[in-house]
Amino acid sequence: MCFLRFPKHSGGPLQWGKTSKQLGAADERDLFPEALRVVDEVRPKAVMLENVRGFMDAVFHDYRQKLKRQLKKMGYSFVDWHLYNASDFGVSQLRPRVVIVAVRDEFADKFEWPKGGDMQPPSVGNLLHDLMGARGWTGVDQWRDGADEIAPTIVGGSKKHGGPDLGPTRARRAWEVLGVNGKSIAEEAPDPDFEGIPRLTVRMVARIQGFPDDWQFAGRKTNAYRQVGNAFPPPVAEAVARNVKAAITARRLYAVA
Template identity: 55%
Template sequence: MTRSAQFTSVELCAGAGGQALGLEQAGFRHLAAIENDKWACASLRANRDYSGLAEELRWPVQERDLHDVDGSDFDGVDLVAGGVPCPPFSVAGRQLGAEDERDLFPKALEIVERARPRAVMLENVRGLSQPRFANYRAQVIQHLESMGYQSEWKLLNSSDYGVPQLRPRFVLVALGEQEMRHFEWPSQVPTDLTVGDALYSLMAANGWAGVDEWKKQANKIAPTLVGGSKKHGGPDLGPTRSKQAWAKLGVKASSIAEDAPSQDFPGDEMPRLTVQMGAVLQGFPENWKFLGGKTAAWRQVGNAFPPPVARAIGQQISKALMAVDSGQRTPIHSSVGQIA
């Protein structure tokens, strides 16, 4: 874990801290982690905002609605990052885009305009990359250009960055003209880590005799985890097609377990995932805490941005900022506004 940081950041819609953790690992020190969900805030405090934690590792948690945030409070911050809510663009929703009252991109851009960070990183679901939202994406880019930023969209699969799960995410990075000349998206590092590899020790924790056979069956990466919204979706692994994919890996997907399989777990039954197992498949460390009941905790896990992906992008943003600070010659970079 990074003990010192080169640059500062503010995290919007922080959730349980997946993106923030990855950016911390990339060397960013968080000036604030802003989130309105009480259980996600409790998780953030349990992991990164409690008495006794080294000051450089603390994330000051602000439990409040993003609409109440004034970006000028963070004037001079290096990076504004966040995972704005995805329902306006999710294939599981009505895909109303800008017409959806839950669309927080405009507010995020307002915060950027007032904070004037050197870099911006906002992530969302794959649905935002669809042709139907081309005008919306163009408007975001134009707004950023009016503020002096150059920006790029990129569709990334988490499995290309060391995460044992497909999990496509659509990411926007915006930088000043000089910084953007030095920015490159992180190179893919496909993982050969399977669900069985990632979860073996957790599945075996209570002495389950069938864990070795289960590991052989769970020999692929996971389908994309889902967490549901506050109004819809409970602690399970998603719709019918997802449940069928999990069954092929030897995982019962109808609900989330409290504990790992016991020593006498029936050999003809499939085990279920725990909240901790889901978090590991997202790239969280095993000791990351998720507070609240099972539904609230699973929502935090299922809606998280995998820390390894955030770390990979954060490292590239940091390199671009450092290149400008050190006066490096700027290379030609001409993919501004790209989608993928």
């Protein structure tokens, strides 16, 4: 199986943010042709790609159909896409993302999309209570009670800001409602006598994304945060990948029998 995803600023056929021009194939940052080149060279049994919600917009209908035709020519009878919210898989943020799956002819009839929706994600306060109080902050319980919703969609920081932050003004306002200062990322949890609105650490953001606490990120704070902020939530990737694995292994076992 081959899993390919696009860096945030490549975005597949998409432009990002309110200034989106939605150039599709005319966008120099469109990496779908490169993804197809890799698929054509490797010819895995299945392919999983991830992109932003805008991939499903009507303006990209022809682009999606072209992608499907190209994959089918390579022998992938099943080519489809599905819009998931990460919260449907227990992740404490909405984070809508499109997953594209292509499965080769001999395995195509066995693949099913995972359902999701049977896991209630914890609130930000409950999820991060131990991390936020790791240094003995006396206000952590009150903070937990106020941060009683799931998170806004994590992003890799606002484009105009040099260091790590939780996104543009609108995103930071949403974080503020949850009692989080989104203007920057903290090196560590609040001091015992901290007063004010706390910031998140890279580890806290990683937990919101669904990463296990022992996952290591390369580089210093800014680089590490951008890796986390631009990531595809692991619980969603795992759910789809498990179904892909089930499809390509079930068919093989059936053939042996």
